[in-house]
Amino acid sequence: MSYAGRRLLLVLPMLFGMSFLIFALMRLVPGDPAVAVLGFKATPEAVRALRETFHLDAPWPAQYARWLAGALRGDLGVDFRQNEPIGAMILARLPVTVELTALATACAVLVGVPLGLLGGARRGGGADRASLAVGLVGVSIPDFWLGIILILLLSLGARLLPSSGFVPLTEDPVANLRHLALPALTLATSRAAVLGRLTRAAVLDTVHRGYVRCARAKGLRERAVLWRHVLPNAAIPIVTVVGLQVGYMLGGAIVVETIFALPGVGRMTLDAVLERNYPVVQSAVLVIGALFMLVNLATDLLYGVLDPRIRLR
Amino acid sequence: MRRRLGRRGGIALAGLAVVVALAAVALLGPVVLPGSPTAIASDRALRAPTPREPFGMDDLGRSVLSRVVHAYRVSLDVALTSVALALVAGVPLGLVAGYAEGLLDQLIMRPLDILMAFPAILLAIALMSVFGTGLLLVSVSLGVVYTPILARVVRAAVLVAKAEVYVEGARALGAPAGRLVLRHILPNSTTPVLVQASVLMAIAILVEAALSFLGVGVQPPTPSLGLMLADGRGFMLQAPWVVVFPGLAIMAAVLGFNMLADGLRDWLDPGVAAR
Secondary structure, three states: OOOOHHHHHHHHHHHHHHHHHHHHHHOOOOOOOOHHHOOOOOOOOHHHHHHHHHHOOOOOHHHHHHHHHHHHOOOOOOOOOOOHHHHHHHHHHHHHHHHHHHHHHHHHHHHHHHHHHHHHHOOOOOOHHHHHHHHHHHHHOOOOOOOHHHHHHHHHHHOOOOOOOOOOOOEEEEEEEEEEEEHHHHHHHHHHHHHHHHHHHHHHOOHHHHHHHHHHOOOOHHHHHHHHHHHHHHHHHHHHHHHHHHHHHHHHHHHHHHHHHOHHHHHHHHHHHHOOHHHHHHHHHHHHHHHHHHHHHHHHHHHHHOOOOHHHH | OOOHHHHHHHHHHHHHHHHHHHHHHHHHHHHHOOOOOOOOHHOOOOOOOOOOOOEEOOOOOOOOHHHHHHHHHHHHHHHHHHHHHHHHHHHHHHHHHHHOOOOHHHHHHHHHHHOOOOOOOHHHHHHHHHOOOOHHHHHHHHHHHHHHHHHHHHHHHHHHHHHOOHHHHHHOOOOOOHHHHHHOOOHHHHHHHHHHHHHHHHHHHHHHHHHHOOOOOOOOOOOOHHHHHHHHHHHHHOOOHHHHHHHHHHHHHHHHHHHHHHHHHHHHHHHOOOO
């Protein structure tokens, strides 16, 4: 079986396990979900009607089978409160989260990789110490605090960028970027620091290898040695961390979307948790978890491209 | 001492110094400081920092310094409890999985892999939505989130230690499995566990603050650094100190644990230090 096929086969049981875990978790919520949604003043008739509409009286395995079968068809059920299809709610908000994550990833890679490369190539020098210090401070900054400080300085203070709201890319690309600039920067900072630290370690692992010495002995310039020989061979751990960071950013998006009032899946999930809207929590957590897993799968597949030996194992 | 430890050992010591200082502040601060973290005084609302109140006052006239010091207790409490819970659950699971391998390994690690497949904050929020909010529940939720991470680290360390000559020697001498694991493998697997525990303490402080900031963590009136930031957001333009100092406090604590983890890793693992 092909490398991609084998990786995909491993993802399917994980997705199944993930869906079961989320479903079981939501069923552990103490009390009657219908009462939680309608409130303690709800009439018994209203509670009974809600339980019937959402099949809450059916046994757990039947409820799970119904939800899973629906999810496989792309039908995630209906929201307890607004009676909206959850799939449509998630689809409407997903582009915001995906764009935010993509922009933040681009920022993190563009800053983190050169920072680590600079430090690793000049180990022990001033640049290395500076990159180490920046990395250590960067990973220690809480992103929600950084978001607040950026709003305070660049939005409310200097009035350079908007502090909240969202304009779709298709409507006005410039306004879209202006609205996403601060959230992406907030999300990217600590990830750039992690990436910088890891790139440095990966470069240090590679710079003493024979082929690097050989490239130097041939008289190649240091920059060419770094970009053509060191970086491609240090790429696997870097790509691994980029993949993991994308996943963590999907989680971090919950915080950043809340601070900057972005209408993404993260904020929707948090609102659903606060409103005890369990069908939405269940489906949104599954979608974010599945995205995280798919990003990891894409990372695995990229290994095979970066190092063809991996495909043969 | 300094020469024996080297520069990396110095970083570990500096990190340890920060952590010890913060712990001292958390333990002794509430006794030493005169102000109450919950005493409301509307006449002093949003008063700027002064030599007597160096962090200023919040919107309800409460001392920001006093609240930060009390909130440190909460942060450290959550960090220690969650990591301790994860150690209690994760270390035995990782030991058994790594030592047994085969079916038992699969039975232990695959469900843990599913837990690890969620971004940590998302899983913590999902757990909080089920079990409710509050200090203990934040710690338990984070303990659940961290258990698979520690189990995986221990399992990897056990797999390495198991192949060492001293373990083979002890096995050849007829040491039973329990003795092999507890006397030979476990002590030689502690470095990555220590480092990971220190990293997780830093992350726990961040995640607790984030959960409280989002309203699903520690609940008022318990002071939490995340809650202080959430409350202060509405006043940050006229009184920036209500958000600046709690944020710097979180950063100092996280930086301390990260420095400790970095220094420990480099100091205890000569392979890394040589790089």
